[in-house]
Amino acid sequence: MQATVEPRINGQRYAWIAYAMGIACMAALFITGLALGKPQLTVMASSMAVLLGAVWASTAASARKRSTGAIVRQDTGIVVAREAGEAQPSAQAARELLNEASRLESAARSGSGWPHIAMLLGLGAITSLSMLAFWFVGRFDESLVALPLIAMLIWLGIFMVFMMVFGRSTKRGFGRRWMTFMMIWAGLWVIGILLASTLLTGQLWFAIVIATAITINSVIGAWLEASA
Amino acid sequence: MSAPEPHEEHPRLKLSDQLAHPVRFSMVAAIAGTDESEFGVIRDHLQVSDSVLSRQASQLEEAGIVKIRKGFVGKRPRTWFSLTPKGRDVWEQHLAALREIANGEATADRL
Numbered sequence: 001m002q003a004t005v006e007p008r009i010n011g012q013r014y015a016w017i018a019y020a021m022g023i024a025c026m027a028a029l030f031i032t033g034l035a036l037g038k039p040q041l042t043v044m045a046s047s048m049a050v051l052l053g054a055v056w057a058s059t060a061a062s063a064r065k066r067s068t069g070a071i072v073r074q075d076t077g078i079v080v081a082r083e084a085g086e087a088q089p090s091a092q093a094a095r096e097l098l099n100e101a102s103r104l105e106s107a108a109r110s111g112s113g114w115p116h117i118a119m120l121l122g123l124g125a126i127t128s129l130s131m132l133a134f135w136f137v138g139r140f141d142e143s144l145v146a147l148p149l150i151a152m153l154i155w156l157g158i159f160m161v162f163m164m165v166f167g168r169s170t171k172r173g174f175g176r177r178w179m180t181f182m183m184i185w186a187g188l189w190v191i192g193i194l195l196a197s198t199l200l201t202g203q204l205w206f207a208i209v210i211a212t213a214i215t216i217n218s219v220i221g222a223w224l225e226a227s228a
Numbered sequence: 229m230s231a232p233e234p235h236e237e238h239p240r241l242k243l244s245d246q247l248a249h250p251v252r253f254s255m256v257a258a259i260a261g262t263d264e265s266e267f268g269v270i271r272d273h274l275q276v277s278d279s280v281l282s283r284q285a286s287q288l289e290e291a292g293i294v295k296i297r298k299g300f301v302g303k304r305p306r307t308w309f310s311l312t313p314k315g316r317d318v319w320e321q322h323l324a325a326l327r328e329i330a331n332g333e334a335t336a337d338r339l
Contacts, residue, residue, distance in 0.1 A: 097253070098326050100257065101257040105257050105261035109262060112262055112269070165301060168265070168268065168269045169264060169266055169308075170264050171261070171263065172261055172262055174262075
C-alpha cells in the first residue's frame with residue numbers, strides 16, 4: 001500500500017509548487033500591469049490567478065477525498081465477502097452490511113464531483129472577469145476586444161475537456177442542479193452582453209453587477225455540488 | 229366481521245436475492261450515491277476484475293436493477309452504470325430489511 005501512496009503524495013507536492021509558482025507569476029504580472037498602467041495586463045493576470053486558485057482548491061479537495069476513499073477500499077469487500085451466501089444474515093452481519101453500504105456509497109460519491117466543481121468555479125471566474133475585461137477594453141482600446149474573448153474561450157475549452165475526460169461519475173441529483181445553475185448562468189451572460197453592447201455601453205456599475213451575479217451563482221453551484 | 233391481520237413476514241424475506249451476492253451488493257451500494265458512474269470507477273472501488281464486474285453488471289441489468297449505457301469519450305469506449313427506478317426501490321427495500329434485522333436483535337437484547 002505504501003508503494004502506491006507515496007508517488008501520489010510526491011505528485012501532489014509538485015502540483016502545489018506549480019500552482020504556487022503560477023499564482024506568484026500572475027501576482028508579479030498584475031503589479032507590473034499596475035506600474036505600467038496597462039489594464040489588459042492586470043485583467044489577464046488577475047483572471048489567471050483566480051482560475052489557478054480555483055483549480056488548486058478543487059484539486060486539493062479531490063485529493064483529500066480520494067485518499068479517504070483509498071482507506072475505505074482496503075477493508076471493503078472483506079466483510080461483504082464474509083457474508084456471501086448467507087441467506088439469513090444475523091443482526092451483526094446486517095449491521096456490517098449496512099456499514100459497508102454506507103461507506104461505499106459515500107466513497108463513490110466523494111470522489112465524483114471535482115471536474116464539475118472545477119467547471120462551475122472556472123466558468124464563473126472566466127465569464128465574470130471577462131465582463132470586467134470587456135469594460136476595460138471598451139474604455140481604453142476597443143480593437144483589443146478579441147483578446148479577452150479568445151482567452152475566455154480557450155479556458156472554457158480547457159475546463160470542458162477536463163470535465164468530459166475526468167468526470168467519470170456524477171453525484172446523485174447532479175443533472176437537476178447542473179441544469180439549474182447553467183440556465184441561470186446563461187441568462188446572466190446573455191443579459192450582460194446584450195445590455196452592455198446596446199443600452200448600457202460603458203457602464204461600469206452594470207459590468208460589476210453582472211460579474212457579481214455570475215460569481216455568486218457559480219460559487220453557490222460549486223458549493224452545493226461539493227456538499228452533495 | 230373484520231378480516232384477520234396478516235402475519236407480519238420476517239424481514240429476511242424482504243431481502244432481494246439479486247443483492248445477496250457480495251459483488252452485486254457492493255456494486256449497487258457504490259452506484260446508489262451517484263446519478264451515473266463509469267465502469268472503471270466502480271471496478272476500482274470494488275477492487276474486482278473487469279470480467280467479474282461485467283458479469284455481475286449484466287445480471288443486474290437483466291434483473292432490471294441497473295441500467296448500462298455505452299458511449300465514447302474521444303475515441304475511447306466507456307461504459308456507465310446507473311440505478312433504474314425499480315433498482316433504487318429494490319435497494320431501499322433491501323436496506324430497510326437489513327435495518328429491521330439489525331434493530332430487531334438489538335431490541336431483543338434490551339428486552
